[in-house]
Amino acid sequence: MSTSKNYAGIPDEFAQLETAKVVLIPVPYDGTSTWGKGADKGPQAFLDASENMELYDIETDTEVYEQGIHLADAITENQSPEAVVNAVHKTVKEHIKRNKFVTLFGGEHSISIGTIRAFNECFDNLTVLQIDAHADLRKSYEGSKYNHACAVHEASQTTNLVQVGIRSMDIIEKTFMDEEKTFFAHDTVNDEFWMDKVIEAMTDNVLITFDLDALDPSIMPSTGTPEPGGLFWYETLEFLKQVFEEKNVVGFDIVELCPNPNDKSSDFLAAKLYYKMLSYKFMGEAADVEYDNTYDVDQRSGNTPSKFDDDED
């Protein structure tokens, strides 16, 4: 993966680590997945699709890239799953301490163990909002507690874990499941108030871990373990927008894109989903003045930028 390339082909002035509000960390890792392989190809497919996406978001009437999005070096640690989790933990924490809004694109879901650990060490009373088809609560799987089937076991012990979209699990996982904070797909499909109920189960600081297999396979076929009965596009966006509006979302990761060269629609969905989440995060904030070249020109000429004036004559 090239390190000189900017996210979505945005201009250099919006891609610098120093000034960008957002950091994007690719984690092309697929060491423990059990069925469909290829999540290590996810970040590149996501980045390729992002370059072909419009950067104006109609719904929020914003161009969120102007907040600055820095594409960090990919975490390419390819040793044990534990080493990958440790590398993710260390890198995420460094960027949180720089006051960045930290986002990651996987890779398989085990990387989120590192993401969650870093955020939990930096934010009080953290809620982990897991959007996923699978409970991922096993304490260990195939001899490792860093398997993707164990992605939120640690979170279940150390954070306020809220699970949405769940429709596949082993009976043993019930041991670690808080059913008050688990929103099964077969229940939410018939409950018009499910979004409000999920919001009520959360504390103020929220980290979102979004496993793309939460989405219905008809709109997201390119994932390692597709499950029928998932979320659709507009209900997902409506829910996410509500979370970003009502809670302090401190960061997020998106995982388990397993690209299929013959079907780019999933890659494109992932690209749009990432950009939508950023658009919701920053919809109330204007971009920094220093990014706006037209502003400097107008300052130099002594004129108030007329394009921002209401016509009061």
Ligand SMILES: [Mn+2]
């Ligand atoms: Mn999953």
